[in-house]
Amino acid sequence: MRERALRLGDDSLILGQRLSEWCGHAPMLEVDLALSNIALDLVGQATLFLGLAGNADELAFHRDVLDFKNCLLVEQPNGDFAQTVARQFLFSNWQELMLRELCDSKEFGAIAAKSVKEVAYHARYASEWVVRLGDGTEESRARMVAGLDWMWRFVDELFDDETAGLRGEWDARIDAALMEAGLDRPKARRGIKGGRDGHHSEHLGHLLSEMQFLPRAYPGAVW
Amino acid sequence: MSVLDILRGVPDPEIPVVSVVDLGIVRDVRDDAVVITPTYTGCPATLAIEKSIREALDASGHADMRIETVLSPPWSTDWISEEGREKLRAYGIAPPSRHQARCPHCGSAHTEEVSRFGSTPCKALHRCLDCAEPFDRFKCH
Secondary structure, eight states: OHHHHHHHHHHHHHHHHHHHTTTTTSSSHHHHHHHHHHHHHHHHHHHHHHHHHSOHHHHHHSOOGGGOOOOHHHHSOOOSHHHHHHHHHHHHHHHHHHHHHHTTOTTTHHHHHHHHHHHHHHHHHHHHHHHHHHTSOHHHHHHHHHHHHHHGGGSGGGOOTTTGGGHHHHHHHHHHHHHHHTOOOOOOOOOOOOGGGTOOOHHHHHHHHHHHHHHHHSTTOOO | OOHHHHHHTOBOSSSTTSBTTTTTOEEEEOSSEEEEOOSSTTOTHHHHHHHHHHHHHHHTTOTTOEEEEOOSSOOOGGGSOHHHHHHHHHHTEEOOOSSOOOOTTTOOSOEEEEESOOSSTTEEEEEETTTOOEEEEEOOO
16 A cells, blocks of 8 residues: 555656746746646645655655656656647546546545546646647647657556556547547557666656755755 | 634635635534645645634634544535635636636626636636636636
């Protein structure tokens, strides 16, 4: 149960931190607000899930990279806006289905029921942008294709023993949005896994160094 | 003054025209505790709300009452009172509804969504196509 809480919490925490890198840098004000709001939801969920595994602040700020259990998808760099949209699209659609199932769980049900409503909103937002960019200009389409192509290799890891049963519905959702966007599904490739066991890409360490700097440099600091 | 009346005087920190009772954040008042529920999991106002409730309780001789937070059943905009909805409208924020948003300024239903996300987690940005004013709308949640 602690292991699962860490996975759930770390996915939300790392993606929330990633998205917050857009704050003040997004292509337009509305997008800036949207990404920051999604980041806030995710960090809020992380606080609740990590709280089931121990002290949330302690876990977020004083663990090293090998102890993080998030999937590789969420730690991938933002890239351009299309790459960020691709990551959100693949992840939020999975997260929504996963949380919906988790609503029946004794340990996680209350948090899942609260979070799933927020995540459904994220999934709709990301899917709309996939359609807008895919069905937009030649430039936006090329970037959307490249973004999906980059992120696609991290999809298989989402479906582990606990979530394998969600693959069919996830595929159907993804395909429906891609069809509306006039995009092909990226070519199947061998998926890269390892995040759940602490084997991360080089990107996570850089993210943590920024996120953890202050509490590590000034232990016990308060506002 | 009952504890509920005291809480009716505690404003939401981000939309001070409505109280924490109007918004449905206060779920129950027991002899020994006030039970509250967060709106959005990551809403930064959550901590501020707990602090204001604490201060209001302490200032009115209820320092012995605890504040308990529950998540279930999850908060939704259905918990906002009729009075709260009216206050939001008067303040210039379209209250949540399953129908087309009405402009809080001129009352027109001829409106469009500009952005799914707005200035706080609970609001989206809309625009009136008749009077051309932009406005916040409380998201249906």
